Amino acid sequence: KAGVTQTPRYLIKTRGQQVTLSCSPISGHRSVSWYQQTPGQGLQFLFEYFSETQRNKGNFPGRFSGRQFSNSRSEMNVSTLELGDSALYLCASSLVRTGYEQYFGPGTRLTVT
Amino acid sequence: GENVEQHPSTLSVQEGDSAVIKCTYSDSASNYFPWYKQELGKRPQLIIDIRSNVGEKKDQRIAVTLNKTAKHFSLHITETQPEDSAVYFCAAWQTGNQFYFGTGTSLTVIP
Numbered sequence: 001k002a003g004v005t006q007t008p009r010y011l012i013k014t015r016g017q018q019v020t021l022s023c024s025p026i027s028g029h030r031s032v033s034w035y036q037q038t039p040g041q042g043l044q045f046l047f048e049y050f051s052e053t054q055r056n057k058g059n060f061p062g063r064f065s066g067r068q069f070s071n072s073r074s075e076m077n078v079s080t081l082e083l084g085d086s087a088l089y090l091c092a093s094s095l096v097r098t099g100y101e102q103y104f105g106p107g108t109r110l111t112v113t
Numbered sequence: 114g115e116n117v118e119q120h121p122s123t124l125s126v127q128e129g130d131s132a133v134i135k136c137t138y139s140d141s142a143s144n145y146f147p148w149y150k151q152e153l154g155k156r157p158q159l160i161i162d163i164r165s166n167v168g169e170k171k172d173q174r175i176a177v178t179l180n181k182t183a184k185h186f187s188l189h190i191t192e193t194q195p196e197d198s199a200v201y202f203c204a205a206w207q208t209g210n211q212f213y214f215g216t217g218t219s220l221t222v223i224p
Binding site for chain 1: 147156158159162202204217
């Protein structure tokens, strides 16, 4: 089976812009979670989607949003980018709800200038 | 919410020695504890996990132990090899909730 894929892999944006990141889970996996990884904060949970519904949300401002499509692919959007949003954004998929084995994608490296 | 603390933040061992990384959690309702290995520039990879109804789990040179009473779990790597050098993350999860990750341990195995 193909692993979790994310596009794009690298992105450079300017403050104030918005960005959309995409995640394709492992075939058959229905749960997708998103994480922000920074050197100082480690892995921070953004949100989890299962069956096109957001099931959990982390402690991030409303500028961070996401959605999941009927084929389980997921997108996350960040509006009004700030310098502090520069990070590696990882998505992870699991067969059912989180609490089972989670498999990570390679991440999207976002740089905000 | 849950709080996961991970120690040490950095660890250096000689090749062939053992390495131990410990995590503590705060919420006794947490019932699933995975460990991830992240090599430089790579994605985190699940290496071993344990559920709260089990005290220990082993997979070749890697083992995880769980002490529910003390609310801590540990990763043990025996006979370390240079390819074990990476950042290791622990996490805790409870039903209906999210994963909470530790801040990571950078392990260096010195040949």
